[in-house]
Amino acid sequence: MMGCIFCRIIRRExxxxxxxxxxxxxxxLDINPCSPGHTLIIPKLHAQRLEDLPEExxxxxxxxxxxxxxxxxxxVGADSTTIGINNGPESxxxxxxxxxxxxxRFRGDGGGIIQGVARLWRRPTRGxxxxxxxxxxxxxxx
Ligand code: AMP
Ligand code: ZN
Numbered sequence: 001m002m003g004c005i006f007c008r009i010i011r012r013e014x015x016x017x018x019x020x021x022x023x024x025x026x027x028x029l030d031i032n033p034c035s036p037g038h039t040l041i042i043p044k045l046h047a048q049r050l051e052d053l054p055e056e057x058x059x060x061x062x063x064x065x066x067x068x069x070x071x072x073x074x075x076v077g078a079d080s081t082t083i084g085i086n087n088g089p090e091s092x093x094x095x096x097x098x099x100x101x102x103x104x105r106f107r108g109d110g111g112g113i114i115q116g117v118a119r120l121w122r123r124p125t126r127g128x129x130x131x132x133x134x135x136x137x138x139x140x141x142x
Contacts, residue, residue, distance in 0.1 A: 035109065
């Protein structure tokens with residue numbers, strides 16, 4: 001897409017510290033890293049959300065993620081990584097071109113966990129959980 005900053009990086013119209021590229025995906029360092037080695041993995045096809053991507057592109061994205069985790073960790077001496085997607089504006093997504101964050105994590109780095117991103121105002125009841133699960137099952141279909 002014309003004005004998209006990540007599409008511009010793909011076309012080499014904007015600078016980036018690129019670490020990996022293949023036919024379907026590109027990976028580069030986040031310009032404002034949470035930790036050393038913080039990397040973004042993107043599909044070359046412009047789409048805002050994971051569910052907007054054709055299945056094959058989503059698979060290619062995950063393949064690249066799987067391939068890059070160990071090199072990223074080893075390059076910065078990290079023990080672990082936090083991997084996440086801000087999928088849509090309400091989740092805090094700012095760049096409307098889907099990207100997987102790979103954030104190297106270090107013992108005692110003071111960071112949080114993925115489950116800390118949202119806070120329930122109360123715990124759903126067992127009945128509510130059952131209804132939600134049933135609704136999801138119905139919507140997934142086959
Ligand atoms: P979000 O959309 O909330 O997942 O965040 C977008 C991420 O992209 C942020 O972590 C930014 O630091 C990063 N970012 C934005 N512009 C660039 C750029 N030109 N090169 C590398 N990273 C970028
Ligand atoms: Zn784009």
